[in-house]
Amino acid sequence: MASVNAPRGMRDFLPADKARRERVLAVIRERYRAHGFDEIETPVVEEYARLHAGIGGDNEKLAFNILRRGLDADAIRAAAEDPAALTDLGLRYDLTVPLARFYATNRAELPAVFRSIQIAPVWRAERPQKGRYRQFLQCDIDIIGDASARAEAELIVASLDAVAALSLADASVRINDRRALDAMLDVFGFPADERPGVLITIDKLDKIGASGVAAELRERGASAAAVDAFEAFVLRTQTSQAQPYGEAQIRAALPEGVPDDVVAHLVGVGESVAAARGGEDAPLVFDPFLVRGMGYYTGTIFELAHPSVPYSLGGGGRYDGMIGRFLGQDVPAVGFSIGFERIVDLVEAGAGEDERSVVLVHDRDVPVARLLALKSGLVAEGARVRLEQRTKNVKGLLARAAADGYRTFATVSATTTRDDLDLKPLG
Template identity: 50%
Template sequence: MDNSPARGTRDLLPSAVATRDHVLATITDVYHRFGYQRIETPALEDITRLTGGQGGENEKLLFQVLRRGLPAIVEAGTPLSELVDLGLRFDLTVPLTRFYGNNQAALPQPFRSFQFGPVWRAERPAKGRYRQFYQCDIDMIGEASVLAEVELIEATAAALAGVGLTGTTVRLSDRRYLSALAAAVGLDESAWSGFFIGLDKLDKIGWDGVRAELTGRGLPGEAVDAARERIEALTGLAADKVADALSDTIPSLADDVVADLGTVAGCLDDLAGLTWEFDPTLVRGMGYYTGQIFEVGHPSVSYSLAGGGRYDRLVGRSLGKDVPACGFSIGFERIVDMLGELPRADSVAVLFESDVPLARVFEVARGVRGDGRTAAVQPRSGKFGAQLGRLEAAGFTSFIHVKADTVEVEERPLGGK
């Protein structure tokens, strides 16, 4: 029998879990200090909710669950919709909107939500890419102003700094700006989606590659060139130049969009230790974004460590009316991989000989734990040196050897230190 995990999933050893626990505890503490309250949502959601067209490319990676009670053999030609009624969530945002729709009467306004849990996508397994992985999200629902954007960015930057990730950069843009850009260069609305997809690849294939891809999709070359010219005019802007540059470059962009981007840029500029930039090529793939979008990057990796944006129309699918909402998701797995294994915490093995009363052994262990440290009781077995080697490999930093004639215990470091 094969006892290995399913492809694209993995077992986690205690040392790996210890790192994950540390990262989660640090992030949780930061988010709690900003007023975010943790909730939980089910792993399974109604299939119609998960396939409503708002999950972008992730809907193609959806794990679907067969209905209960199906026969072992179904009639040929049976539509898939008659066989499936549930799916495993591919992110935490879609379940959050259902949660809010069901529970809004009992929630404060605005509602600051914090979620941590596994999600599933039918990815092609590869290094750093898993079919089951954890997401860590904060969202603010019910706040229409850019208070939400500024706070979410500040809280997430603080959380990343808290786990030791310095040197990050926040990239900021707006889906409404992207739509106005596409319209301004003469693209029909039916071509916008393809334009955004191609533009999102700029950092990987450069302008020549983007132009080749977009013209290959049938977009006019002069429109792509006009978009490039305007984008380059919006690159590398200081905070106090963002609003004017947007107004000059894309005159059709609504005044409130320009003002909001200028406000957020100014607030981010005031945050000590935070590096940010307005990125006119930032797209993000989710179809539910309606306003500002943002990502956090690090110079040591090519992918983003966190991302999010405003999704004012998604909650309405559950509630029947639109509610302003904005969220930020931390790439938990990526951060854990970057940090690697943490230094070992102080952990004591309490070894005892067979002729020592258990009451005495547990008294010694309680004394160690009383100092706020970790103590694990284990009987002496086998060769002493070999057992100490196994303890060190298991993460213990020191040991106490309790013998029948022990009066005062002596703690000794492991590893010959």
């Protein structure tokens, strides 16, 4: 007998779960729109060549590719060693590559500075495990056409506003710049050809510590003097006095030699975020060893943090070189993605529920016309209404309705009118 389970790494959502997800999405959409972003939609598939153009980082290896239509067995055998000959399309593995293609296609009809929302599923051939799925939802906002620090600040302010509206206050953003990272590696003495691998190891700093990173770099055969310089810098004596985000904090966290314009850009982001929040300190933390693995980042990078969990709840960065791959000229672009699957697990059940919802528990002999008239009247008043025939286990029936998000109930007999309905709370 065929399995009735969803494919590995993919999930079904029961009504209560789906309703909760939609409530969270509605809040995110509303806050993003309030900040001037407009929602777009792109196809779930893109051309194979575009998805494997070297701009998607390791995600390209996780793409689900679609077999060309009409290939017979001989054609498949002949092309077995060439995936590009077997496939011409693939499921999108993120929303950034499709956005770059969308902008290149529709640029003439878009404003000079375009602020987009994309909320849609993506697919990656991950190894399924807790918190990691093969199909999941991404919530992205991006700004295309603005190279200034204002763009990063707008994204950060909008994203913090969205999570605060979900009752996840006290969120903060870790921030860095890939140009600062590259300058540090240059100061330490890592040759250019070693740096991609060095960054992969440095990205583990939070997990294995400075000594662990240094040991792994030595095992990888990285330049010994550069590893020593990195380790000495990370383990240097530092003041324990906390500093607010700003130039002093940033320069104290960096070695000499990082370009002034990179520091100025980071400072500008903080000043703009602080101004948007009425002058209070920006909830930003400069992290000189924040890496983020996507190879297309060209400048500022950031991750969303919350004190309730040890992992990030989203992130993003500037990818000024990607759109130029399609247009032949670079266009500044920066994006922020909320990790929806992680966020939704933190939002309390029922958060955002403000709708009127009623279960009408009726006897078997109540005429259908009366039931539908009562239901239609409540719906016209703005309520969400479910009809349930009375069972022996009324308590179980009501418990299921409460689990599905209903808040009140009323019993209906053959003579009940709208004025007779006695709405009682569930639970």
